[in-house]
Amino acid sequence: MAISKSKPATEKKAASSSKTTEIPTITLKQIGADLAILHDLPKKTVESLFDDMVELVGKHLKKGSKIRISGLGIFQVKKRASRQGRNPATGEAMKIKASKTVGFKIARDLKESL
CATH class of the missing domain: 4.10.520.10 (IHF-like DNA-binding proteins)
Structure with a gap:
């Protein structure tokens, strides 16, 4: 998939923090914002989809799938x-x-x- 739109937010943040050695933590919200930009979708729609996905993944894991x-x-x-x-404090089994x-x-x- 070729990315021809503006730079996603996560790339901008990673580029600006390249001076430090800290590894950036990317959140689901940031990935959602990037997808919204790439696919011309509202951020709220993508966030809602991700929220539902996380809920469904948890539901299926609880069932053992x-x-x-x-x-x-x-x-x-x-x-x-x-x-x-x-x-570890007392050594007690x-x-x-x-x-x-x-x-x-x-x-x-x-x-x-x-």
Whole structure:
């Protein structure tokens, strides 16, 4: 996809902070603003779409589904078993409860491009 419109906001911010070594954090709102510029859409519409997307991704992850986003990767819920751990302050042994977390596996094409 060729970008022929004005520079997106995230590129402008990244260019101005090139003097520092800090890695910029790009938010979903900033990506939405860039997409709004690239596709001549209102920012509120794109933000609303992203809000709905995040809500649906969370809903499907809670059900245990895998979320595959082409070109990006796969999100899926992973289970962690209970285990023994240590309190770092006292060194006392303690039991860590079983839990769930979201794992992400990067798409091959994206990984190779990094």
